[in-house]
Amino acid sequence: MTSPALDHPVRLGATAVLLDLDGTVTDSAAAITGAIAETLEAFGRPPLVQDTLLRFVGPPIREGFRDIAAVPEAEIEPLVADYRTRYAARMADVPVFPGVDELIRSWHAAGVPLALATAKLQTMAEPILDAAGLTAYFTTVSGVLAGEDTLGGVQVKANVISRALEGLSAAGADITGAVMVGDRYHDIAGAGTHGLTSVLVRWGYGRPGEEEGAAAVVHDAGELAAVLAARPSTS
Incomplete structure (x- = not known):
């Protein structure tokens, strides 16, 4: 069944994209x-x-x-x-979801700044992204810092997103139209704490209802590309 968000397709015109890791980029x-x-x-x-x-x-x-x-x-x-x-011992031996690696490369080639924003420890996120061969396409990688994982899940995600936005901004990226993409409620709620638009992907591990607050719900990389594409010109 097509999600309501895609019954009336939106074009968010993302100026930068923040991506969750587990369940969004990697099938871990x-x-x-x-x-x-x-x-x-x-x-x-x-x-x-x-x-x-x-x-x-x-x-x-x-x-x-x-x-x-x-x-x-x-x-x-x-x-x-x-x-x-x-x-x-096994964290790097995980596949990337179908079409996601190509989408990441296409965004990079088009000049769209990318940030990884994951609730995984920073020290784990970096080698996983390296093993997937995707590190070079990201402007910044933001994971959980030592001791921070004792906080609540939404707060952890909000902190990670905050640092990702700071990293993008420091690199000169336009974050006025930044969009968070993830598969769980924590991604959507964490983005919401910053007033950030979010998209939930259905190929991950979210359960029904976790999409609440997302601007769109997508089922494959092609739909995600379409939702985040630039808005059609009205001139």
């Missing part, structure tokens, strides 16, 4: 959920079905262990450390 579900399942087993926690494990993909990992796996706050830190060790 298997790497993340596999590491989480192993960590839960290692700590004697109840196993979770795959659909539940997918809810971990996108928000800060501490939030996932607390809210999805019901791990008490005082017990979360060792699980986070164990998960990150397991995940680091």
